[in-house]
Amino acid sequence: MSAYGSLGSSRLDRLVRQLTRLPGIGTKSATRIALHLLHNDASESRELAECIVEMKQKVRSCKRCGAICEEEECGICRDERRRNGQLCVVEQPTDIFSLERAAVYRGRYHVLGGLLSPLDGVEPDHLRLAELVGRVKEEAISEVVLALSASVEGEATALYAARSLQGVSVRITRLATGIPVGGHLEFVDDVTLERAFSGRQNVD
Amino acid sequence: MSAYGSLGSSRLDRLVRQLTRLPGIGTKSATRIALHLLHNDASESRELAECIVEMKQKVRSCKRCGAICEEEECGICRDERRRNGQLCVVEQPTDIFSLERAAVYRGRYHVLGGLLSPLDGVEPDHLRLAELVGRVKEEAISEVVLALSASVEGEATALYAARSLQGVSVRITRLATGIPVGGHLEFVDDVTLERAFSGRQNVD
Numbered sequence: 001m002s003a004y005g006s007l008g009s010s011r012l013d014r015l016v017r018q019l020t021r022l023p024g025i026g027t028k029s030a031t032r033i034a035l036h037l038l039h040n041d042a043s044e045s046r047e048l049a050e051c052i053v054e055m056k057q058k059v060r061s062c063k064r065c066g067a068i069c070e071e072e073e074c075g076i077c078r079d080e081r082r083r084n085g086q087l088c089v090v091e092q093p094t095d096i097f098s099l100e101r102a103a104v105y106r107g108r109y110h111v112l113g114g115l116l117s118p119l120d121g122v123e124p125d126h127l128r129l130a131e132l133v134g135r136v137k138e139e140a141i142s143e144v145v146l147a148l149s150a151s152v153e154g155e156a157t158a159l160y161a162a163r164s165l166q167g168v169s170v171r172i173t174r175l176a177t178g179i180p181v182g183g184h185l186e187f188v189d190d191v192t193l194e195r196a197f198s199g200r201q202n203v204d
Numbered sequence: 205m206s207a208y209g210s211l212g213s214s215r216l217d218r219l220v221r222q223l224t225r226l227p228g229i230g231t232k233s234a235t236r237i238a239l240h241l242l243h244n245d246a247s248e249s250r251e252l253a254e255c256i257v258e259m260k261q262k263v264r265s266c267k268r269c270g271a272i273c274e275e276e277e278c279g280i281c282r283d284e285r286r287r288n289g290q291l292c293v294v295e296q297p298t299d300i301f302s303l304e305r306a307a308v309y310r311g312r313y314h315v316l317g318g319l320l321s322p323l324d325g326v327e328p329d330h331l332r333l334a335e336l337v338g339r340v341k342e343e344a345i346s347e348v349v350l351a352l353s354a355s356v357e358g359e360a361t362a363l364y365a366a367r368s369l370q371g372v373s374v375r376i377t378r379l380a381t382g383i384p385v386g387g388h389l390e391f392v393d394d395v396t397l398e399r400a401f402s403g404r405q406n407v408d
Contacts, residue, residue: 004301097208
């Protein structure tokens with residue numbers, strides 16, 4: 001139901017219901033959007049509907065790394081200027097954008113598609129771990145950087161991935177844990193502080 | 205552009221751009237919604253697209269009052285239990301829902317479709333004023349309640365509507381202006397206070 005109850009049209013009510021299924025959209029926003037679409041140009045709503053359908057048809061996962069793309073392989077996998085031999089493992093495709101924005105890494109990526117979480121039913125088989133091991137062997141990877149969240153699930157997944165690569169001659173690293181830039185010691189939690197301490201670095 | 209810049213697919217980027225045209229949706233929400241649609245069931249995005257198209261095709265304005273409906277006339281206009289002879293004039297269809305929710309009025313409605321605002325290019329011809337005068341005469345209306353916003357535009361429109369009905373034998377009223385229920389005198393602005401004073405009522 002909309003923010004006003006029924007809007008006097010079952011089609012409009014149905015659209016409101018569909019919109020509330022989207023993340024971050026409550027009944028008030030859904031009602032506002034539905035009424036906006038009702039009152040605005042027919043071309044705008046047609047374009048939106050087309051965009052949704054076309055996106056769903058054309059967008060897929062890169063066959064190699066699992067990133068979002070429209071071709072067989074994504075732009076990064078096809079980019080010859082990227083450094084070979086280095087593989088950065090991330091949870092989801094959007095993590096690639098975060099790392100690319102920071103422009104700190106020039107190698108290749110591998111998307112796991114999630115983090116291990118037995119309680120939520122995410123088992124090793126659901127992640128692209130076998131593909132990771134395969135690529136490390138085939139692409140003669142010398143370093144795997146595990147760029148996963150510093151959460152319990154992230155750490156468990158990092159450990160599992162490292163164990164999956166046992167016996168393969170490859171350097172396995174992970175992102176440093178510590179105090180975020182701009183973070184005050186006062187507000188940093190104990191676990192992070194402990195990690196920052198044990199991972200302390202020499203001042204040159 | 206999405207919250208991450210390009211999402212690696214022109215179709216996905218285009219959907220994000222379309223979504224940011226909706227009210228209350230910024231790039232972050234648009235990105236989140238687009239990725240949600242990408243990862244979820246194809247049936248969900250298909251239904252959403254269908255809902256948008258179908259709503260736009262089927263929903264129209266009530267021929268008589270201007271409310272949202274799917275038939276020639278809306279439910280309230282067709283409802284024989286509603287009181288005839290009383291017409292409540294509102295700015296937009298959603299105002300009807302607000303009044304219906306409060307359940308204070310049992311007569312008929314008339315939607316103007318906006319408020320006079322010369323600076324925004326809204327002239328009397330753009331509003332359903334001629335229709336209002338026509339209905340007052342044809343439907344033998346004895347009272348027109350102007351339920352418009354207490355804004356400058358609302359007051360100008362109310363005055364204009366009242367003038368349009370000059371010469372027609374009908375009682376014209378408007379909603380009372382005053383302190384909202386639960387409002388503290390301390391926080392009420394001067395204009396409202398003045399109106400509340402001049403409109404003061406006897407205590408029975």
